[in-house]
Amino acid sequence: MSRLLKGLGVLSLIVAFPAFLFAGEKLTILHINDTHGQIEAIQARDGKTYGGFARVAYLVDSLRGDAETNDRPIYFLHAGDALQGPPVSNMSKGKLDFELFNEMELDAMVVGNHEFDFGQPNLDELVEIAEFPVLSANVAEGYGRPYQTFVEEKAGKERILLVGLTTEATPIGTHPANVEGLGFLPADSVIAALIDSLGYGERDFVIALTHRGWTADSVMAERVPEIDLIVGGHSHTIIEEPRKIKNSLIVQAGARTVYLGKLEAELKKGSLKGYSYELILLSGKIAEDPDMAARIAEAGEELNKQLGVPIGKTEIALVPGLQGDRTDVLSLGDLLARVMLEETATDIAFTNQGGVRASILPGDITMKDILTVLPFANTLVTMELTADQVQELLDYNVSLGPHSGGTLHLAVVEYKEVEGKAMDISIGGKPLDPAKTYKIATNNFLAAGGDGYEILKQGQNIYDTGTGVNSLLVRYIEKIGTITLRSGEE
Numbered sequence: 001m002s003r004l005l006k007g008l009g010v011l012s013l014i015v016a017f018p019a020f021l022f023a024g025e026k027l028t029i030l031h032i033n034d035t036h037g038q039i040e041a042i043q044a045r046d047g048k049t050y051g052g053f054a055r056v057a058y059l060v061d062s063l064r065g066d067a068e069t070n071d072r073p074i075y076f077l078h079a080g081d082a083l084q085g086p087p088v089s090n091m092s093k094g095k096l097d098f099e100l101f102n103e104m105e106l107d108a109m110v111v112g113n114h115e116f117d118f119g120q121p122n123l124d125e126l127v128e129i130a131e132f133p134v135l136s137a138n139v140a141e142g143y144g145r146p147y148q149t150f151v152e153e154k155a156g157k158e159r160i161l162l163v164g165l166t167t168e169a170t171p172i173g174t175h176p177a178n179v180e181g182l183g184f185l186p187a188d189s190v191i192a193a194l195i196d197s198l199g200y201g202e203r204d205f206v207i208a209l210t211h212r213g214w215t216a217d218s219v220m221a222e223r224v225p226e227i228d229l230i231v232g233g234h235s236h237t238i239i240e241e242p243r244k245i246k247n248s249l250i251v252q253a254g255a256r257t258v259y260l261g262k263l264e265a266e267l268k269k270g271s272l273k274g275y276s277y278e279l280i281l282l283s284g285k286i287a288e289d290p291d292m293a294a295r296i297a298e299a300g301e302e303l304n305k306q307l308g309v310p311i312g313k314t315e316i317a318l319v320p321g322l323q324g325d326r327t328d329v330l331s332l333g334d335l336l337a338r339v340m341l342e343e344t345a346t347d348i349a350f351t352n353q354g355g356v357r358a359s360i361l362p363g364d365i366t367m368k369d370i371l372t373v374l375p376f377a378n379t380l381v382t383m384e385l386t387a388d389q390v391q392e393l394l395d396y397n398v399s400l401g402p403h404s405g406g407t408l409h410l411a412v413v414e415y416k417e418v419e420g421k422a423m424d425i426s427i428g429g430k431p432l433d434p435a436k437t438y439k440i441a442t443n444n445f446l447a448a449g450g451d452g453y454e455i456l457k458q459g460q461n462i463y464d465t466g467t468g469v470n471s472l473l474v475r476y477i478e479k480i481g482t483i484t485l486r487s488g489e490e
Contacts, residue, residue, distance in 0.1 A: 028067045028074040029263040030060055033233030034255035037085025037097060039296055042256060045317060045361055051257035054288035054296055057104045059260055079233030080112025080211030085357060087371040088303050093118040094126055096299060102131045103292060110164035111136040111147055112211040112233060113173035135164025135209060138190040140183040159204040163191050167212045167234055172452045175445055187212060188223045195226045203270040207231065214252060221248035228272050240279050258282060303368060310364035312477035315484050318360040330488045332356050332373060333409030339476045340441045341411040344382050347427055348413055349441040352451055354405025365477055374470040378443035383459030387434045392455045394422035406451030443469050
């Protein structure tokens, strides 16, 4: 669909939107975001399961039936990043996800940064598969828009506008090569101009379907008061009660199908006059759609035949995030950085927190587990940095804070954070030497400037080994057999 729209301006795409053909003033909006290929349910350490498309499908179908019984229109939205997750999704590059979205009768989604992870041609194929609008008003290709920008409908005297907006940080949120030729325009300006050009105002209801994160959505609410509702994604924020900023109500539903948001809204003259909201936890109390559960199980069984053979074991939980003080978990990112260091015999090694996507629970470890926690096809890269460049690298890392996807897992590097800077830096137990050039190891995503690490593009003797980072972890596990808490100290 997207290439058929190539070259058309933002203001030329007015299409029929059957979901909003209602005579009353009430509607229900269901929303998910950042599903990241979580087609299957997630198993927690206590054995309970959460989420999964079969639960989403069952609940959406039930709520849709209730709404239709009460003559209340219902609209099911996805706020981006459907792609990049467990192998059951990645093996099809998201095609299975979109086929299941069609079965769930998704009404619209916005393009997220990870929709580009398998390249633009793959995203074009997904848009063709989709039986729903795939939106982004601020992605530009030359003077045109490669994706549908908005949908518009009249409901009695009401006009309703739904606009898709993608994070402007997409070029550092996927490999830069994936978005060559595309521009990511300032979303606030784009939607403000669109609202003005279409003549929308206080008597109209405007919905922004965004993949930009809670902070950017909050700023947009301040700058563009014509927006009535922001259905967001990207920051994986769990918003239990909608946030009201000026005229805008903001909602977001965490990530990985753990939650489904449900907003029941009452409109009057284009304004949200009343609402009720529920962020529904998709626990084992929610039934699964039997047909979708069967299809997912079939896909999972086929995958297990290929990737389900154990390659080793772990006695403790391997978790994303930075190392804490618990004795029953090991930071998988910290362990991976140390493995990269040992593989390359470099001075420093690091990987990004956002590259570790899931946990591995105690027990057997399979290739399916490895590809679930490390789904990106990242390769190992070495280069040389001056001491000043190492300082700049660590200062930027500090500026991101502990919870950013760009925050680094570092091997043999220690420092103190002082007023937003890295101070008292030591590498391998020795102070940072201003006269030394350091050899570092990282992944090709960061080496290309991913997550904003532009300093790495200035490195010298940059060498992509072609070795998959996930392959390094496989070799390590096969070598040691069983991971224990001490494995992170070896």
